[in-house]
Amino acid sequence: MSESKVEATDHGMVAEFTTVDSLLAACRRVRDAGYIKTDAFTPFPVHGIDKALGIKPTILPWICLVAGITGTMTALVMQIWMNSIDYQYIISGKPFLSLPAFIPVAFELTILFAAFGAFFGMWALNGLPKFSNPVFTDPRFDRATDDRFFLYIDSSDERYDEEGVRALLGETGSDYINKVVEDESPKQVPKFIYSVWALSVAASIIPLLCVLTMRVTNSSKPRFHIFPDMDFSPARDAQQTTSLFGDNRAMRPDVPGTVARGQLSGSMEALTGIDFDALTAVDPGAAAQLVAAYQDEAAGTTTPPAEPVDDTPWLDHIPVTVDEALLARGKQQFGIYCSVCHGMSGLGNGLVNQRATEKQFDTWVPPSNLHDTALYSETYPDGKLFSTITNGVRKMAGYASQIEVQDRWAIVAYVRALQLSQNAPLDVVPAEKQAEVKAAVEAAKENLKRQEEAAAKAAAEREKEQN
Incomplete structure (x- = not known):
């Protein structure tokens, strides 16, 4: 095969990966090497893949904007001409030229034109329709819709060099690297496709004729619902029950332990408030068991671990940087979640406690006074206070599902600042x-x-x- 033939059929290089993390690392490596004409193929959406590949924002939003403005102007010009110039007609006493009355039609055409702009603009920007792709010639590429991840570098990239690209992809840890060549199958559209297309167009007219017939005739039969779920939707509002789920709740809680990529921050100490070095020294088995329990919780395969016992070696410090911004965040979160019971000053005189005390509820347990010396850091470590916010205590429910880890530590820092503000020595x-x-x-x-x-x-x- 001649060199010109090879160049004509060489479309690029593709590498296979077995995990999302290895694919993202490879994408960053290729991006940092200066390649811009790249693509990734995954069986499911991967958070952060656009940034890893260095994909720049497209002009599709601008196409939608221009199309939407065109729809707005088309609707306004059409209505002004029809109702104000060509056929003046008074509707509900409104003037002939009434812009507020023109808003519904203008809104609908704005949405319609913007939708058309997004749809056809996406086709044009992606070079569609394309009935085949050279990467389909690789038999292993079929697993891109199952359990494999692929990174593709196009040969039209100005930095493309076959040997260099192969070496670069090899450094990323890929076990399978293959050159993408031209698909040798015929490029002509089979004639029977045209016949099927013509028959489809003809058949599509039949429903239209049926609808037109129904509009000009009368019938004693009830309305026929082609899509009954659209007319009789089983949708539920918040706090309602449903038989679709085992717990009969219409509102679905978050999947336990779900963490977005890049948002899992901090060590096990920061996530639990426990000094794992001290715990490992005392009982290595208990430390490993607790770590496994929290890992299972993060994976959503088990329930959260029980609150540790009193002899747990709690952290005696806050494992995040305490600065003015953290204290301000802690004050905000304290005012949202804690002040309703503990009060803004932490004295335990929040509105909920005042109401419960006024009504003399028998089962009410008054919230703690955060300025009680028993809750100072000397006797109530910072890690234990963090665990209390996370898991709850007595009548207080845990706030792990409502307050992020960083914000819980911010509340701990703010509580310590409150305590210091009431009992700080002059020195x-x-x-x-x-x-x-x-x-x-x-x-x-x-x-x-x-x-x-x-x-x-x-x-x-x-x-x-x-x-």
Whole structure:
């Protein structure tokens, strides 16, 4: 075979991978090498594949925008001409040129034209229709819809060199690298396809004729529902029941342990609040068992592990960087989830507790006062406080499904700041601020003294009036 023949039939190089992570690593390697005409084939959508390949945003959104604007202008011009110029007609007392009345039709045509722009624009940008692809010549490529992942580098890339590309793909760890050649099957469309197409077009007219016949005739029979599920939808609203699922809940909870790619942050210590180094030193078996339980939970194959026992070696520090941004986030999350029971100041006087105390509910367990010395870090480590937020305690439910790991640690940091704000010694205040703090404390004491005196005086006057 001549060199010109090889160049004419060489379309690129394809490599096979067995895992998503190996494919993503290979995509990044090829992208960093400067190749831009690449593609990946996977049996399911892979989060982050566009960034890994270095695919730039397309102009498809702009095509949709232009098509949508065209639809809007078409609708407005059509209605202005029809109702305001060509055939002036008063509808419900509205003026001939009434832009608010033209909005429904303008909206519908905007959506219609934008949909057409997206559909046909996608076809044009992807070079469709294409009835065959050279990669189909590789028999192993059939597994791209089953359990294999493929990376393709097109020969039209300006950096393409067969030997260099083969070496590059070999460095990515692929066990199978193959050159993509021209499909030698005939390119002519079989004649019977035209016959089938013509018959299909003719057959498609039959439903239209049936519909036109029904519109001009009367019938005593009930309406015929071609798609009854569209007319009688079994949809359910939130909080309703359904027989489609075993728990009879219409709202479906998140799959246990589901974590989006790139969002699993932190070590096991950060995820649990447990000092695993200390736990391994005391009981290696228990540490390994707890790690396996959390891994199974992340995989969604088991229920979350039970709350550890009291002798668990909790972390005595916060395993994330504590700064002003973290404290601000913790204050926000505390106000959303915690303040309703514990109060904004953490004294346990939240609105829920006030209501329960007022109604004297027998089963109500008052929330803890976060300024109780028993909850200070010396006796209640940061890891245990994190675990309490995660798994709950007594009447308090766990917030693992509602508050992210980073935000739970932010709440822990904010609670420690609250505790310090109420019991901080003066020596932790900068020297230049100590005088100001002393003056503020004396003013507060004086104000409290005046309030107490006023309250005592008012009580004495009420007693005197009663006597």
